[in-house]
Amino acid sequence: MGVEVRVMENGRMVLPAAIRKRLGLEKGGTVIVEVGDEEVTLRSVEQVLDKVKATFAKYADLPGTSVDDFLANRRADSGE
Numbered sequence: 023m024g025v026e027v028r029v030m031e032n033g034r035m036v037l038p039a040a041i042r043k044r045l046g047l048e049k050g051g052t053v054i055v056e057v058g059d060e061e062v063t064l065r066s067v068e069q070v071l072d073k074v075k076a077t078f079a080k081y082a083d084l085p086g087t088s089v090d091d092f093l094a095n096r097r098a099d100s101g102e
Contacts, residue, residue, distance in 0.1 A: 037064075045069070 027035045037047070045066045047053065054070050056063040081087055086095075 025038055025041065027037070029035055037045075042048075042051075045051075045053065045064070046068060047066060052067050054065045054067060056065065085091075
């Protein structure tokens with residue numbers, strides 16, 4: 023979806039309502055701006071969090087990765 027948006031004198035741009043709706047943005051909402059070599063990407067905070075959760079979800083069930091395992095290892099290391 024490509025949309026032409028004007029940059030005003032003060033540097034502000036207005037995202038069209040359809041884009042705000044697609045991103046789930048409401049008045050006062052926050053977006054994450056990622057700058058690439060030749061592009062700018064806008065993502066909602068929820069989109070970024072979902073991506074991070076998906077990245078780490080594959081490690082959740084690996085042996086030794088739970089908080090309980092971590093604490094047990096710390097206790098063993100400290101001699102408790």
